[in-house]
Amino acid sequence: MTELLKFQNVNISYEKKQVLYDISFSLSSGEILGIVGNSGCGKSTLLKSILSLEGPKVTKGDILFKDMSLLSLNNEDMRQIRGKSISMVFQESGIHTNPLKTVSDTVFESMRAHCAISKRDALDTAVHIFESLSLPDPERILSSYPFELSGGMNQRVGIALAMLNKPSIILADEPTSALDPIVAVQIVNELKSLREKYNTAIILVTHNIKIARSITDTIMVLHHGKIADYGNTKEVLSSPKSEFTKELILSALG
Numbered sequence: 001m002t003e004l005l006k007f008q009n010v011n012i013s014y015e016k017k018q019v020l021y022d023i024s025f026s027l028s029s030g031e032i033l034g035i036v037g038n039s040g041c042g043k044s045t046l047l048k049s050i051l052s053l054e055g056p057k058v059t060k061g062d063i064l065f066k067d068m069s070l071l072s073l074n075n076e077d078m079r080q081i082r083g084k085s086i087s088m089v090f091q092e093s094g095i096h097t098n099p100l101k102t103v104s105d106t107v108f109e110s111m112r113a114h115c116a117i118s119k120r121d122a123l124d125t126a127v128h129i130f131e132s133l134s135l136p137d138p139e140r141i142l143s144s145y146p147f148e149l150s151g152g153m154n155q156r157v158g159i160a161l162a163m164l165n166k167p168s169i170i171l172a173d174e175p176t177s178a179l180d181p182i183v184a185v186q187i188v189n190e191l192k193s194l195r196e197k198y199n200t201a202i203i204l205v206t207h208n209i210k211i212a213r214s215i216t217d218t219i220m221v222l223h224h225g226k227i228a229d230y231g232n233t234k235e236v237l238s239s240p241k242s243e244f245t246k247e248l249i250l251s252a253l254g
């Protein structure tokens with residue numbers, strides 16, 4: 001297992017408001033890390049800071065990807081990392097697409113941004129990923145606009161699209177919220193199969209401790225922007241250190 005990502009004593013703020021305090025953790029290839037905690041504790045902010053997405057600023061510490069500081073990259077280098085080495089499935093929509101473009105146009109554009117590829121080869125790659133994730137009728141998905149697909153299907157397509165450039169890390173922000181339990185289970189299985197097939201490392205942000213328990217190797221519990229517990233998922237859930245985690249487990253798992 002290679003260490004891919006490392007947070008070293010990171011503080012993160014919006015304007016003058018500090019949101020995350022002294023965050024340290026590491027993520028290795030093929031590892032699934034869950035981040036749980038109440039609404040507003042800083043989960044999405046943590047993911048956004050990895051890709052330098054607009055808003056949050058790192059005010060202390062460092063974020064390393066394969067021993068290289070992500071904070072020192074210029075915009076062009078960061079664009080190459082985004083979508084190629086580290087890609088993100090967003091909380092709101094899953095599918096990070098232009099609603100006015102078909103899935104096939106989005107596929108072609110996001111692959112062409114990182115390598116010289118023909119449209120046919122790009123679409124073949126997408127069909128292969130859709131099939132490996134058991135998405136039904138790949139050709140129909142490709143010719144659809146996002147609004148022609150259900151919410152659950154958009155989330156699943158979003159995960160498939162995040163895989164297009166075979167990133168080493170996928171950041172998934174609540175990919176199962178707002179979905180019915182059957183589709184949620186399907187998505188969790190798809191994330192697992194990504195790890196098995198491609199050794200992708202995944203950071204999964206979720207409100208759902210049961211999902212975190214079933215899929216993650218390691219877990220971080222955030223409370224008001226600080227790490228309340230972090231470590232091997234089984235160990236944290238069976239012997240949590242903080243009172244907050246104890247209460248969270250009690251209310252979710254009984």
Ligand SMILES: Nc1ncnc2c1ncn2[C@@H]1O[C@H](COP(=O)(O)OP(=O)(O)OP(=O)(O)O)[C@@H](O)[C@H]1O
Nearest residue numbers: 014017019037038039040041042043044045046055
């Ligand atoms: N663009 C922004 N500008 C200023 N403050 C923000 C911004 N985005 C988020 N915040 C604040 O940062 C804190 C953490 O927000 P964040 O979205 O990271 O929480 P979260 O844990 O993802 O919550 P949820 O579970 O509801 O998605 C909150 O207090 C929020 O109000």
Ligand SMILES: [Mg+2]
Nearest residue numbers: 043044045091
């Ligand atoms: Mg969030």
